[in-house]
């Protein structure tokens with residue numbers, strides 16, 4: 001006889017399950033889930049327990065941690081990431097790119113490599129692409145933008161490059177007309193899709209910044225914005241060392257408005273403007 005399955009509201013999150021689940025996301029992704037996020041975790045994982053027809057959060061934990069849980073681990077991570085983003089978010093970095101960084105790189109006459117690390121649904125890398133096309137169009141063939149995230153579902157959305165009207169804030173009518181096209185046959189009026197002039201400039205990859213990673217060639221600019229806030233100081237310190245190695249001498253690291261490289265690591269990444277750092281030459 002099949003056992004009756006609990007309704008989502010009946011799936012409890014005990015203190016022990018909460019501690020083990022947050023330890024699990026911390027060890028995979030470096031994401032710190034504080035006690036204030038317990039109800040967020042419960043609400044999001046209840047949906048997974050129900051979808052998998054499991055009986056409890058403890059069964060879910062066993063699945064995610066077990067050898068047969070590889071596929072579910074991606075969904076587990078996806079359930080617990082925060083993907084808030086927008087086009088031209090923290091616009092001062094795009095002004096810096098347009099008026100300081102790109103003109104200096106143009107003079108070097110070589111390939112230019114830009115990484116959006118923690119790119120979410122793609123608005124950040126496509127904003128970088130628009131900045132290049134608007135301000136240094138002749139450079140566009142030399143620019144490669146790598147965009148990465150741990151979250152495979154959000155990366156799929158980034159690759160599809162389809163945005164609802166509410167997700168298009170930050171882009172004016174002229175940019176919409178120039179770089180986006182209407183989506184044929186969509187049930188959602190007003191959706192636009194980024195055109196090939198933008199998508200051709202961006203390569204998407206899944207990279208877990210909390211796991212082993214290394215770059216094949218150093219980057220000129222790394223956008224790593226509004227991701228470090230989810231990590232603790234120890235994870236951040238190790239990332240500042242890795243980003244130092246991933247940058248060319250003189251390369252730029254751009255952070256979110258509440259993120260900072262600590263003073264004792266300024267020999268690796270030297271402050272150079274608002275939440276902007278450079279690897280010393």
Ligand SMILES: C[S@@+](CC[C@H](N)C(=O)[O-])C[C@H]1O[C@@H](n2cnc3c(N)ncnc32)[C@H](O)[C@@H]1O
Pocket residue numbers: 028029030031081082083084085086089117118119120121124148149150151154207208209210224225226227230256
């Ligand atoms: C708030 S969004 C930031 C998006 C964009 N950078 C911006 O500033 O608008 C944070 C992103 O970091 C990603 N993330 C969290 N932990 C990560 C990890 N360990 N490795 C790579 N990406 C991670 C999340 O999946 C999410 O898409």
